[in-house]
Amino acid sequence: MPFHLTDEQELVRTSVREFADAEIAPLAATLDREHRPPLESIPKLADMGILGMTIPEQYGGSVSDYLSFIVALEEISRACASTGVMVEVHASLVSTSILHFGTEEQRQKYLPDMAAGKKIGAFCLTEPGAGSDAGALASTATKEDGHYVINGQKIFITNGSFAEVFIVMARTSDQPGTRGISAFLVDRGTPGMQIGEPEVKMGIRGSSTTPILFDQVRIPESALLGEEGHGFKIAMKGLDGGRTGIAAQALGIAQGAFDQARVYAMERVQFGQPIAKLQAIQWMIADMSVDLEAGRALVYQAADLEDRGQPFADAAAKAKLFCGPMATRVTHAAMQVFGGIGYTDAYPVERMYRDARITEIYEGTNEIQRLVIARSLLR
Amino acid sequence: MKIAVAYKWAADPSEASVSPDGQVDFSRAKPKISEYDAVAIAMGRALADAAGAELVGISAGGSAAATPLALKAALSRGLDSAVVVQSPDLESAGTFQTAQALAAAVRHLGDVTLVVCGDSSIDAGAQMVPAVLGGLLGWPALTDVGAAQLAAADNRLTAERSIAEGIQTLVATLPIVISAAAGALAAPAPGMKDILAAAKKPSQVLSPADLSLELAAAAPVTAQVKVSGPARRCVQIDTTDPATAAAELLAALAAAGTPIGGRS
Numbered sequence: 001m002p003f004h005l006t007d008e009q010e011l012v013r014t015s016v017r018e019f020a021d022a023e024i025a026p027l028a029a030t031l032d033r034e035h036r037p038p039l040e041s042i043p044k045l046a047d048m049g050i051l052g053m054t055i056p057e058q059y060g061g062s063v064s065d066y067l068s069f070i071v072a073l074e075e076i077s078r079a080c081a082s083t084g085v086m087v088e089v090h091a092s093l094v095s096t097s098i099l100h101f102g103t104e105e106q107r108q109k110y111l112p113d114m115a116a117g118k119k120i121g122a123f124c125l126t127e128p129g130a131g132s133d134a135g136a137l138a139s140t141a142t143k144e145d146g147h148y149v150i151n152g153q154k155i156f157i158t159n160g161s162f163a164e165v166f167i168v169m170a171r172t173s174d175q176p177g178t179r180g181i182s183a184f185l186v187d188r189g190t191p192g193m194q195i196g197e198p199e200v201k202m203g204i205r206g207s208s209t210t211p212i213l214f215d216q217v218r219i220p221e222s223a224l225l226g227e228e229g230h231g232f233k234i235a236m237k238g239l240d241g242g243r244t245g246i247a248a249q250a251l252g253i254a255q256g257a258f259d260q261a262r263v264y265a266m267e268r269v270q271f272g273q274p275i276a277k278l279q280a281i282q283w284m285i286a287d288m289s290v291d292l293e294a295g296r297a298l299v300y301q302a303a304d305l306e307d308r309g310q311p312f313a314d315a316a317a318k319a320k321l322f323c324g325p326m327a328t329r330v331t332h333a334a335m336q337v338f339g340g341i342g343y344t345d346a347y348p349v350e351r352m353y354r355d356a357r358i359t360e361i362y363e364g365t366n367e368i369q370r371l372v373i374a375r376s377l378l379r
Numbered sequence: 380m381k382i383a384v385a386y387k388w389a390a391d392p393s394e395a396s397v398s399p400d401g402q403v404d405f406s407r408a409k410p411k412i413s414e415y416d417a418v419a420i421a422m423g424r425a426l427a428d429a430a431g432a433e434l435v436g437i438s439a440g441g442s443a444a445a446t447p448l449a450l451k452a453a454l455s456r457g458l459d460s461a462v463v464v465q466s467p468d469l470e471s472a473g474t475f476q477t478a479q480a481l482a483a484a485v486r487h488l489g490d491v492t493l494v495v496c497g498d499s500s501i502d503a504g505a506q507m508v509p510a511v512l513g514g515l516l517g518w519p520a521l522t523d524v525g526a527a528q529l530a531a532a533d534n535r536l537t538a539e540r541s542i543a544e545g546i547q548t549l550v551a552t553l554p555i556v557i558s559a560a561a562g563a564l565a566a567p568a569p570g571m572k573d574i575l576a577a578a579k580k581p582s583q584v585l586s587p588a589d590l591s592l593e594l595a596a597a598a599p600v601t602a603q604v605k606v607s608g609p610a611r612r613c614v615q616i617d618t619t620d621p622a623t624a625a626a627e628l629l630a631a632l633a634a635a636g637t638p639i640g641g642r643s
Contacts, residue, residue, distance in 0.1 A: 011448070015455070015569045015574060022568070047570060048571060052571070053571055
């Protein structure tokens, strides 16, 4: 299927690349080394309109088509995967869930501040006993005097240490499985909400990943997002679009590693010639390039289906299932092109190699993507 | 009142390749608005905002220069509108033909009191267009401007230029052509709203005939005979002390016969 980006989508790519090269890439190694989130980039990402790309103009956003957002995410992740996932969770998972399922009052309350970068979003689904089996979550929200009281423990919450608005999934009835789950909007600082220490991770170390304990967290009924009992549907809809986003993140990481390796191969001299003249290196570069183009086609196709209002869950799962392992392969090969120096932090490929691995795990493991794809084929 | 910014939709040299015999191949390089022109547009925008003027982009080139992508790329940088003089004869125009087309665009617009150019084009890099354009318009030309302020009511432009002795402040009478120094100010990448707004901004594509312009014959005055790059030498400076490293670098450059020091 031939794929042509529109002028605007091409300009999003060149513009975000220019921005990311100047403002995001120079921070990436420091964020990784210091295990700290890119807080200084938030106002810049807001000024560029990137945080508001999934938010309509009437709520202060710079709404674009989803494919433009995906291209922007790819370019941010090419420079820094940690910044990429911060944007992805904020703009794709949280903003779009509020836009699609929120009341007008909820949209007015959150979306303008989210587009302006004053409030960053976090998505609280995973629990110690509910990872891939998200429907097994045990957090509860019980109704008391016109309020809900949330109790439970969430883990691996991206943006946890600094987010201002949290979408929290909790059980509102005793119905088993996914049916008794509801979604809530919880503001940072609500009494009883305890945000734990960030996890120490192999990669995306500039992304804040925290546990959050909800201990008698009392929120008004108006904080219910969507209908009671429909929380799992909201989570799955968010994750469908989010999968395209993580596939784009993986694509960006891989493209970043490829670009580094290609230049290095042409400059590094061994046996009296640039190593790019050696067939062993040429084959690696060729294979990486094919991987990238195949991945890009799947990611853009999934985003395009979403833009055209077509079912896209299956395409998003395919894009993520291909791009996660693809990013692992490409960053692995990129390090091989660099040889020993690539294993040090002198070049960003070692960081990219570590960053790539999570894209096979979060927002649905490879195995969960296969499950989604198989179910859509064998109905 | 209008301020014009001259820009070029030119092939990106970072995507060009150099053959072993030194020939530069631009055939696979995508065109873009250069970092020099981005600075010129940002300087023009600031001056136009301060003076309440309209900022119009002017450009000259072949068919690529007038594509919707090229126009939107320029307009997304902060121009209010754009005029492109397009002709097959301008496909690989030299300095003179380019300046002719730009001068015709300035006259067509009318009411232009200032033209801002970039420091250089990224492909040809002759740095001659501002001076020739000034000559064709009968206006003074001031290059390498690091900062500028417009006093439209007094018909004056105050410009600062960085010279070896320090900062030189010049006052010129309008109209004038200036070129912005390469690092004069930060030119931020266009934001998402700028990109969306670009499609709604007015633009005009004109032929030389529309402007009653007769382009000079593209007679090459120079011909490239040979390109010989400097031989690559490798001097390794192995120290962790920055002062020692700087001293050793200067010594190595001096030993290689490299001129060192500011402009004189």
